Amino acid sequence: MQNTDSRAHLTGRSVYVDDIPVQKGTLYGKVVFSGVAHGRVRKLDVSAALAFPGVEGVYTAADIPGENQIGGIISDELLFADKVVSFCGQPLAFVVARDENTAREAASQIVTEIEPFEAITDPRIACEKGQLLFPPRTFSLGNVARTWEQCAHVFEGSTETGGQEHLYIETQGSYAYPTEQGGIRIHASTQGPTHVQMTASRILGFPMHRIEVDVARLGGGFGGKEDQATAWACMAAMAAWKLQKPVKLILHRMDDMAMTGKRHPYSADFRIGLTADLRILAYQATFYQNGGAAADLSPAILDRSLFHSTNAYCIPNTEVTAYGCKTNLPPNTAFRGFGGPQGMFVMEAAIARAAHELKIPARKIQAKNFLKENDAFQYGQIAKNVNIGRCFETLAGKYPFEALDQEVDTFNRKNPLLKKGLAVMPVCFGISFTKTNMNQARALVHIYQDGSIGVSTGAVEMGQGVNTKILQVAAFSFSINPQRVRIETTNTTRVSNTSPTAASSGADLNGKATQLACNALLGRLLEAAARLLGSAPGELFIKDEEVWDKVGKTGIGWEELVSYAHQDRVCLTENGHYATPVIHFDRTTNKGHPFAYHVYGTSLWEATIDCLRGTYVFDRAVMVHDFGNSMNPDIDRGQAEGGMIQGMGWMTMEELLFDRKGQLLSDNLSTYKVPDIYSVPKKLECHALETTGPGVAILRSKAVGEPPLMYGIGAFFALQNAIRAFNPHALVDFHAPMTPERVLMRLYEGMGLPNLAPAQTSEEHRQES
């Protein structure tokens, strides 16, 4: 079954925030932000903007009726900077005018004077200076210190992974307008409608019931609209309230890129100890998370880096410490994988270093250390239904590694100009919000008297197909035609207190809540059918839109049943509430059972580098992925392929560059490059591991949003191996992304570079097009 939105998408009829027909009198906003990364605001003069013809209002921190605070986990982030700015792109003022152009022109009239302070962009420097967003965290198992001397091999190193811009093609935006009795309705492109509602209520000083948030769909989210859609909604809501007019704010791409946070860059150190037969006995790592200027979701992201710091391996002695470092960059935020990719990269780098030193393929170390049934994760959870070994073996069955090695060696020997490299990337990713209390969801299911059904949940559709899956759950529960089911917009007045659609959990949580609601309704309907037929409810069931008993069809169809139940005064509405069972986690001991289950998979990458130009292509990327018993193979395959390529982008061409003053240099699509149709591997295969799937997953179909992203890490190591085939003396460092620049510089390292004049830097012709 294809995504139920597909037809509307293909005909351009799907409505995103900026497509909502505007009400008469709608005003348009423009955000004015700091061009200085750190400093004291000496002057913020909005008078000329306010006097600009067509301007209806200009708002700053002083105008906020409630509290100037949008922080989520920690209350440390202002909507508008007040006395101090702490990153380039920090909002200072909001201009509202009769049209976008007027707002933009008026905004340029605002005069700011900011006395610059020293700006920190490097997380290690921030850590040295004690600039932490929250206390450091350590996960450990066994005793690392006492283990090193038992190791036959000990290797050390450090890693750098860059940030990643979400680049949802639909930029951030909101449309807010006053409603009756002092209310505000906000249409927002957000993954977290409740977060928008709570924060707008905080900003406006209203109780939550006066703020309604409605979300039809997003043009991409990827985590970038989990918390960071909120500020724009609050600004629109605040102006709408003050002016009692509809206010729309859609960010221009460059403003979006300048103001919003991204995937966290990490700097890390590692130490790995192995036995002579390649068992990893000990692993120690320190992560320096570049959090930006405020906590945002960084604490939770940091936790997930720790949870996944040993990836798919069982290591008896571990000690991993992570620092959430405060820097003068936009607050970094959720991005598909949520810290997991950064943590896993360090583990894989440690294995790659060991493999390099021991002159063996990394996969020999990987395979030797895979988790097995009943092994303990470093956070105490006992691994169940472990599929990593099977994924790896299935992949090896399709692509015998030794034979591939030989093919690559032969190719490399024959080709002076082109070199190939291989890498295997296993993934183990835990499913559940690591903050246990977020693992709850509700679904409101109406059966209308004609037999059609409307379902509202807390899930937000952003292309991942969650609405389609929920529709399938409802249709499956009642055994009726899916066309009878309609999924409504996500609206805080229908489903309240929701968790954001994040952590790959949208379908599990909201699907389970829908299933509970449907099953309760089904029970009532069957009771009604029993009354109608004079039989016992336990003997009846619905199959293909008809009521059956032990003997066969009863002759009562779905519509008749619903109509009768309504006449019989049966409640045809149900609210399902689901809270994931079993999970718990103790943050003082860092032990527990935080995940409902884990998703496993293994991927293979083959890269070819042009050793003259430093450019590269991926010939092949193959994954064997554990989907459980996929309830929608079309959608799941789309998620797996898309995630894998997004991960490849992060590891290869997507390079966020800031200057030393904290100004983003790669601030548009001509300087920040994401994969295009020619960048993806020539062959991409997605094989589903045959499994039954856990009962705690919706219809035994595992969560699929995030785990495939981490396959992309293999792209980095495949390139690294290809570089070494050309230049055995190339530095084996772990600095991602592996751009064509990094590739070329490593290819020619120590090989007599051209006579170089001193490096010149000039901002003069930086922005070239």
Add this chain to the structure above:
Amino acid sequence: MISFILNQRQLDIREKPGQNLLDFIRYQQDLTGTKIGCREGDCGACTVLEGRLRNNELVYRSIISCLTPLGNVHGKHIVTIEGLNLEQLSPVQENLLNHGATQCGFCTPGFVISLTGHTMSSQPSSTAAAIASVDGNICRCTGYKSIERAAISISHLLKDKDPERPLQWLVNNRFLPPYFAGIGKRLSGMAQERPPPGPAATLMGGGTDLMVQQPHNMARARLDLLFDKEELKDIRAADQQIIIGASATASDIMQSSLLQKHLPRIGKHFKRVSSEPIRNMGTLGGNIANASPIADLVIYFMVLGARLRLVNGQGERTLPLSSFFIDYKKTRIKKGEFIHSISLPLTGKPYLHNFEKVSKRTHLDIATVNSAMLIEVHEDQIVRCMAACGGVSPIPRLLKNPSAFLTGNRLTAANLRRAAEVLQTEIAPISDVRGSAQYKRLLARQLFMAHFLELFPGRFALNELIS
């Protein structure tokens, strides 16, 4: 007055010619299927089709509406996603649906438009061409493989297309709504002439630079739109020369059989210039006038000895393209002059010419360093050598020193290595968002050597040249 057909309806509007087509479509015509992703031609979410009569033939190309000044759609047919929809999905839409090629949907209308543009191409379809038609469309969700699979099946459907009456075939097979059959006649009935731009007007070609760099100024400006001036679009041979008009687009140039004859690899080389819809818009004159240090077309033609023809009200002059650039974004153009054309000298022999470009992303990206070379070798003796390099100095630059060093010398690895050293004395790259100065120096050498490896296959080993 700007008159054009938007989907089915003719519009006669009095908007400013420099206002962008995208905002007009979305906010004045309420056709919200065309999306805004970046406003700089780098995402393709706002792709539309442009149909125009050329030599009495109706031709369609994909263009980027955010960079299209309204003035450039005068006398044309503009098609948005709404203008393609039928009761049922078209085969393009259906294949995208069946292959699961849409997720969040925000980029989807752009893909539908580009692939439909491909079905309307006068060239025979191939899977490579179908995939190439979406090389200007960015999708952040799917990882493209589902789109690729859909493009391949669409291409297969086109093998039965009637080459004699392609538009009617597309209508009959539900690729296009029936109203397309009448568009040619309606366009030919529309007034094509436009009022003179008035004095001191800003010159604009396809808009692919000016509409990115100064969209707000352009929206207000008095414009002299050169894009559709037929006399500036000519590509022809004359007096041992090839003349290329300034308003010829990159697509016109790469598809010209004359240029393909003299520069057989121009198709492959120009595929590295931006994306298909941008190549359909960006003009040679615009690329020269913008004077970017990494202008692909400038680098490409400079080494061929291109001369620039500048015209004003009083007369005209010519000068070598290589001497047109003075400093960063400064040229020798005088007030009142416009770029008319370039001419390439023909020697009777085919050009031995190569073009190289490295960027962060191989396609649809701006060069970190680009380079071109023209060489003539007679019995191992280099008779003539012209090399150029972009991205290594404030202007697109002819590399005079290595060219001079090689001319008259023997074609040996030692001489090439020496020339590459000489090259380093002539360039001064800076570190910027496209790469560090060191990297650009290394690239300049690598691409210089790449020319010889490409033009003299099998003659040199890589390690002879870069040891």
